[in-house]
Amino acid sequence: MTDSPKNDVSVAADEKKIPKAVIKRLSLYSRMLQELEHKNITKISSKELSDLLGMNPAKVRKDLAYFGQFGVPGLGYYVSELKAQIKRILRTDREIRVALIGVGHLGQALLAYGGFLRQSFRVVAAFDTSPDKIGRTFNGVKVMSTEHLEDQIRTLGADIVVLAIPAENAQATVDQVVRAGIRAILNFVPARIVCPEAIKVHYVDLGIELESLSYYLKD
Amino acid sequence: MTDSPKNDVSVAADEKKIPKAVIKRLSLYSRMLQELEHKNITKISSKELSDLLGMNPAKVRKDLAYFGQFGVPGLGYYVSELKAQIKRILRTDREIRVALIGVGHLGQALLAYGGFLRQSFRVVAAFDTSPDKIGRTFNGVKVMSTEHLEDQIRTLGADIVVLAIPAENAQATVDQVVRAGIRAILNFVPARIVCPEAIKVHYVDLGIELESLSYYLKD
DNA sequence: TCTATCTTGTGACAAAATTCACATACTAAT
DNA sequence: ATTAGTATGTGAATTTTGTCACAAGATAGA
Numbered sequence: 467m468t469d470s471p472k473n474d475v476s477v478a479a480d481e482k483k484i485p486k487a488v489i490k491r492l493s494l495y496s497r498m499l500q501e502l503e504h505k506n507i508t509k510i511s512s513k514e515l516s517d518l519l520g521m522n523p524a525k526v527r528k529d530l531a532y533f534g535q536f537g538v539p540g541l542g543y544y545v546s547e548l549k550a551q552i553k554r555i556l557r558t559d560r561e562i563r564v565a566l567i568g569v570g571h572l573g574q575a576l577l578a579y580g581g582f583l584r585q586s587f588r589v590v591a592a593f594d595t596s597p598d599k600i601g602r603t604f605n606g607v608k609v610m611s612t613e614h615l616e617d618q619i620r621t622l623g624a625d626i627v628v629l630a631i632p633a634e635n636a637q638a639t640v641d642q643v644v645r646a647g648i649r650a651i652l653n654f655v656p657a658r659i660v661c662p663e664a665i666k667v668h669y670v671d672l673g674i675e676l677e678s679l680s681y682y683l684k685d
Numbered sequence: 686m687t688d689s690p691k692n693d694v695s696v697a698a699d700e701k702k703i704p705k706a707v708i709k710r711l712s713l714y715s716r717m718l719q720e721l722e723h724k725n726i727t728k729i730s731s732k733e734l735s736d737l738l739g740m741n742p743a744k745v746r747k748d749l750a751y752f753g754q755f756g757v758p759g760l761g762y763y764v765s766e767l768k769a770q771i772k773r774i775l776r777t778d779r780e781i782r783v784a785l786i787g788v789g790h791l792g793q794a795l796l797a798y799g800g801f802l803r804q805s806f807r808v809v810a811a812f813d814t815s816p817d818k819i820g821r822t823f824n825g826v827k828v829m830s831t832e833h834l835e836d837q838i839r840t841l842g843a844d845i846v847v848l849a850i851p852a853e854n855a856q857a858t859v860d861q862v863v864r865a866g867i868r869a870i871l872n873f874v875p876a877r878i879v880c881p882e883a884i885k886v887h888y889v890d891l892g893i894e895l896e897s898l899s900y901y902l903k904d
Numbered sequence: 905t906c907t908a909t910c911t912t913g914t915g916a917c918a919a920a921a922t923t924c925a926c927a928t929a930c931t932a933a934t
Numbered sequence: 935a936t937t938a939g940t941a942t943g944t945g946a947a948t949t950t951t952g953t954c955a956c957a958a959g960a961t962a963g964a
Binding site for chain 3: 935936937938939940941942943944945946947948949950951952953954955956957958959960961962963964
C-alpha cells in the first residue's frame with residue numbers, strides 16, 4: 467500500500483506564484499495528516515480532510531494541485547505519502563534552525579509551548595539583553611547576550627529568527643539579523659519592520675487579534 | 686493567523702458586510718493613531734498613515750468608508766477624532782472583559798505581555814485545572830479552578846474568552862463557555878473547534894506561522 | 905476673492921481567492 | 935470483464951479583495 471506515487475512533480479520546477487494562504491493551509495494539512503497517520507488511517511479524501519479542517523474540498527485539491535498530482539481518483543490520498551510530499555514542499559523534511567531573540571514572557575512561552583516547536587524545528591540559540599537572563603537555560607536553550615548577535619546568528623547557521631522583543635529595539639535587531647543573512651522572520655513585535663523584499667516576514671500580532679474580536683461583540 | 690470558516694457580521698446601522706480583514710486593519714489604525722496622538726500629531730492623511738503601516742492609501746480610505754466619512758478633503762483626518770471613531774466602531778471605547786482559560790506558559794505570557802492587553806481590555810478571570818496554579822496570582826489575576834467554569838464566566842460577565850489549553854480539552858471547554866453565553870473566542874489551541882455560527886472565533890496558530898515560514902527558505 | 909494645491913470618497917477596474925461542476929480515471933465488487 | 939460507485943484535477947464562474955484614477959470638496963496664501 468505504500469507504493470504508487472504516479473505522476474511525480476518536482477517542487478523546483480514550479481515558477482508559478484504560490485499564494486501565502488496556500489502555504490499556511492499546507493502546513494495545516496501537514497499537521498492533520500500527522501494526526502491521521504498516528505491514528506493508523508492510511509487514506510483520506512479531500513472531502514474528509516476538508517471536513518476535519520472545516521473547509522471546502524475543492525480548495526484542498528486546488529492547494530495541492532499547485533505542486534503536483536498526489537491523489538488517486540476514486541480513492542483519495544494516501545496519508546503517509548501526502549504527508550511526506552507536503553513536508554518536502556514545506557521543507558520541513560529537514561532540520562530548521564531557529565534563533566529566538568527576546569526571552570521575556572512571550573519568548574519563554576514560545577520555548578515551552580509544545581504546539582510551537584514541532585519536530586523539524588530546533589532552537590539553536592536564544593538571545594536577550596538582560597543580565598538576569600543571560601547564562602540561564604530555558605527548556606534546554608541557553609540564553610546568550612545580544613552583543614555579538616550578528617556573528618552568532620551566522621555562526622550557528624540559523625534559518626529563521628523569532629522576534630519577541632520590545633518594539634523600540636525591533637528595527638535595529640532586524641537590521642542585524644538581515645546582515646547576518648537571515649531570510650525569514652517570525653515577528654511578534656507590534657510594529658512594522660522594514661527589510662529587503664527577499665526576506666520573508668510573518669507578523670503575529672496578538673493585540674490585534676484580541677482587539678478585532680471586540681468588534682463582533684455587538685448585541 | 687487563521688480564521689473560522691464563513692460567517693460575517695455587520696455593524697448595526699449599515700447592513701453592509703464588513704470584511705474581516707477590514708476589521709483587523711481598523712485595529713491596526715487604532716493603535717497607530719494612538720501612537721500619533723501620543724506624539725502630539727493632530728492630523729494625518731491616508732497617504733501618511735498608509736506609509737507608516739506599509740500599505741496602500743486607497744485601502745485606508747476604503748476601509749474607513751465602510752463606516753462613514755471621517756476625513757477632510759485637502760487636509761486628511763484629525764488624529765484624535767479618527768481614533769475615537771475607530772474605537773467606537775471596534776467597541777474598544779468601553780471595557781472589554783476577558784477571561785483567560787489555561788495559565789500555562791502561553792497563558793502567563795499573555796497575561797504579562799504588554800502588547801496583548803491594552804487599555805480597554807481587562808482580564809476578569811483566569812482558569813486552570815492544575816492545583817499548583819489555582820489560587821496563585823499572575824499579574825494581579827488570581828487563578829480559579831475550572832470546576833464551575835460556566836457559572837463563573839456568566840457571573841463575571843466575560844465578553845471574550847482566550848483559550849490557551851491543551852488540544853484535548855479544547856472542545857469540551859468551548860462547549861462550556863458557549864453555554865455560558867460567550868460570543869467571541871481567541872483560540873490559541875492548534876485544533877479546530879466547533880461552535881455555533883454566531884460565535885466569532887479567531888484562531889492564532891503559532892505552530893503554523895513558524896512552519897509556513899520554512900517554505901520560503903528555498904535557495 | 906481667486907488660485908494653486910491637497911486629499912478625500914468612490915465608481916470603475918484588476919487581481920486574487922474561492923467555489924462550482926464535470927470529464928476523467930481509478931476502485932471495488934460481482 | 936463489466937459495471938456501479940467514488941474522488942480526483944481543473945477549467946469556468948463567482949465572490950472577495952485590492953488598486954487606480956478622478957471629480958469634488960477643502961485649505962492656504964496672496
